[in-house]
Amino acid sequence: MSESDVIIAKDQTMPTGQVSLIARSAILIASLVFVLMMAVGLLLRSVQGGFVTIAPDMFYKLMTLHGVGMVGAAGLAGFAVMWYFLNKYVALSKAMFLAFLGTFLIGVVVIIGSIMIGGFGGAWTFLYPLPVQSGGVWEAQAAILFLVGLLLIGVAFLLGYLDVGRALIKEYGSLAKSIGWPALFGNAEAPPPTIVASTAVTIVNVIGTVAGAAIILMSIFNAIAPTFSVDALLAKNLTYFFGHVFINASIYMTVMAVYEIVPLYTGRAWKSSKIFLIGWTITLFMVMAVYPHHLFQDLAMPPWLLVAGQIGSYVSGIPVIAITTLALFGYLFKSGARWDLSLSLLVLGVFGWAGGVIPAIIDGIISVNKVMHNTMWVPGHFHFYLLIGMVSMAFGFMVWIGRQGTASAFRGVEKLSFAAYVIGGLGLVAMFLISGANSVPRRWAEHLVQWQSYSQLATVFAVITVLGAIAMLFYGIAGAAKTATKT
Amino acid sequence: MALARMGHNAFLIGGFALWLFLVLPGTTDILEANLPSHFLVQLPLLALVGWLLGCDPRIGRVFRTADWNRYGITGLVLALLALLFWMIPRSLDASLIDGCMAVAKYFSFPLLVGLPLRLSWPAAPFFVKGFLQANLLSMIVFLAWLYHAAPVQLCNSYLREDQLLLSQFLIKIFFVLSVIFAFKPIFGFSPTRILSRVSEQFGQHLVRYQDGHS
Structure with missing residues (x-):
């Protein structure tokens, strides 16, 4: 142990043994998928940049794989983080987590089969009627297989959330109590931040899963019997309600790593203040109410709903993100925290989450959206808060859980890897946003020569990001291996 | 004790009375006259008959303690399979024109849906x-x-x-x-x-x- 080494923050109340092993395994699987899908993303950008040539149908297959893989891995990583920390406060079932993971992985295999063997390339959003109107590129069976895979993943998450709900109700009596309403509207003691956030996530994701299952069932039936047509606007509403809630919930779950790990560095407990409780209660409703901002280009939507979506988009960023970010500043300020890779990744994650919302809010303005929504601006905003935000927090958790209690320091090579991830990630996001601002369309397999310079620069940044991510995965695996040897 | 027995019998009597009411020709004519009342009134009420029968602890005791219905799984699967069959529009249609199917509906909803649900749900x-x-x-x-x-x-x-x-x-x-x-x-x-x-x-x-x- 050298002088620069510090003991990585550890809390004796943190779950150990099988709980830790299960969470470590899940976060490593998710991180491995992140890195693999980043490599796929790098390939996509290099195709758009003209560096590599692949057939357009392969491009769309890879784009679908990248999207669904990232969303699935985000859900898995978030759930692993939430499940691990929830075990501090409530008794969760390990068997249910394994049932969740098993069903999830079966769903993943089915989806990969539908894409790589069946040729499905209708994007992860499976927006009706594209899955069943492929123009002969893939058969209806491939679309059905893809949808069945999504359904299995939905079932997996439903099982997981039901167990979380059961445990919260058993410990606190009701979800109203575990989200902190008696403390908010009375003088009861507030539950810990992880409990509050978990409750909000459980409620919204169970509702989202019901909506998702309904539209997936309709789409499957429509693929089998095409004369039973689905109303395209209804399909889009249900799909984006489910998709919006799911991906936001994955960020909300991962931010629990910040609530639980940062206090170990600062020595200041993250408290469930009234402002915090208000934020999560508002988020509970806002995350479900703002999904119409995905439908601004659908002129048949009721105008009041679109206006509500725009106002909601402005407001929804404030409660949790602003409160979490400001609180993080407060907790870090003059705390004497010793910076290491895990803490740096967690703080970077909060920055990415908060920063990514800014281009999202800009795109959430109806007049801007009409011009920008089908441009690279949109992947710009979601890569900002997923790549820099959510994934950074997941990596931070992965590194921390493997190292807690051991002697380590923020070594030079780690700083370099971290810098690569930050510079690569921000550069990639900037290229998406700049391309979007210059009206470069998204989801196009082939780009005009005039657009290619953006993609070429993005490819360079993507290479740097992937290298940084591989290094993070290596640190995660090394930490897990060390812990396994120790135990 | 006598009061409790009367209460138990009330479920049985109530269930049978409701079933008799539902299979009366006049009632079936009214409830089966249109699809919503057939689907949303008659079928749930037939299931309610089974539910009421299951409220009698004498019947419940036999099933709840049974090894083959742990956590109510067997009963719930049975109820779901029966529902699956009756959810198909063709089955519902057949019950209106085929006497056997009609009899199957009047018996299967109480005995294969309502009763197993009542006996298995609390254990699930x-x-x-x-x-x-x-x-x-x-x-x-x-x-x-x-x-x-x-x-x-x-x-x-x-x-x-x-x-x-x-x-x-x-x-x-x-x-x-x-x-x-x-x-x-x-x-x-x-x-x-x-x-x-x-x-x-x-x-x-x-x-x-x-x-x-x-």
Whole structure:
């Protein structure tokens, strides 16, 4: 142990043994998928940049794989983080987590089969009627297989959330109590931040899963019997309600790593203040109410709903993100925290989450959206808060859980890897946003020569990001291996 | 003891009385006259017959302690399979024109849906209950869409307008059931507790009022 080494923050109340092993395994699987899908993303950008040539149908297959893989891995990583920390406060079932993971992985295999063997390339959003109107590129069976895979993943998450709900109700009596309403509207003691956030996530994701299952069932039936047509606007509403809630919930779950790990560095407990409780209660409703901002280009939507979506988009960023970010500043300020890779990744994650919302809010303005929504601006905003935000927090958790209690320091090579991830990630996001601002369309397999310079620069940044991510995965695996040897 | 036995018998008598009422020719004519009342009134009431029979602890004791119905799984699977069969429009249609199918419906809903549900539901773990409730909600939306989107008349006995009406009712039922299912997990008590408190308070007011006037 050298002088620069510090003991990585550890809390004796943190779950150990099988709980830790299960969470470590899940976060490593998710991180491995992140890195693999980043490599796929790098390939996509290099195709758009003209560096590599692949057939357009392969491009769309890879784009679908990248999207669904990232969303699935985000859900898995978030759930692993939430499940691990929830075990501090409530008794969760390990068997249910394994049932969740098993069903999830079966769903993943089915989806990969539908894409790589069946040729499905209708994007992860499976927006009706594209899955069943492929123009002969893939058969209806491939679309059905893809949808069945999504359904299995939905079932997996439903099982997981039901167990979380059961445990919260058993410990606190009701979800109203575990989200902190008696403390908010009375003088009861507030539950810990992880409990509050978990409750909000459980409620919204169970509702989202019901909506998702309904539209997936309709789409499957429509693929089998095409004369039973689905109303395209209804399909889009249900799909984006489910998709919006799911991906936001994955960020909300991962931010629990910040609530639980940062206090170990600062020595200041993250408290469930009234402002915090208000934020999560508002988020509970806002995350479900703002999904119409995905439908601004659908002129048949009721105008009041679109206006509500725009106002909601402005407001929804404030409660949790602003409160979490400001609180993080407060907790870090003059705390004497010793910076290491895990803490740096967690703080970077909060920055990415908060920063990514800014281009999202800009795109959430109806007049801007009409011009920008089908441009690279949109992947710009979601890569900002997923790549820099959510994934950074997941990596931070992965590194921390493997190292807690051991002697380590923020070594030079780690700083370099971290810098690569930050510079690569921000550069990639900037290229998406700049391309979007210059009206470069998204989801196009082939780009005009005039657009290619953006993609070429993005490819360079993507290479740097992937290298940084591989290094993070290596640190995660090394930490897990060390812990396994120790135990 | 005698009072308790009378209470038990009340469930049995009530169940049989309801069943007899439902199979009376006049009642069947009214309830089967249109698709919504057939689907949303007659079938649930037939299931309620089985549910009432299951409230008799003498029947319940036999099933609840059975090894083959641990966590209520066997009973729930049985009920789901029976429901699966009757959810197919063709089955419903056949029960109107085929006497055997009609008899099968009148017996299978109480005995294969209502009774197993009553006997198995309390034993089912939280996640099984939650999963089935979530699944039911998704299926209601799916069925509403199915009856709405059907390009043809699905049943010989009912017009397409009936299908559209059923679809609208199903959407309303979806919202009502969503609130009912979510109420207890969120607030920690069943919505029926509010009703019982209200009726309790009403009763107390009534007693006070009567005392005041006597």
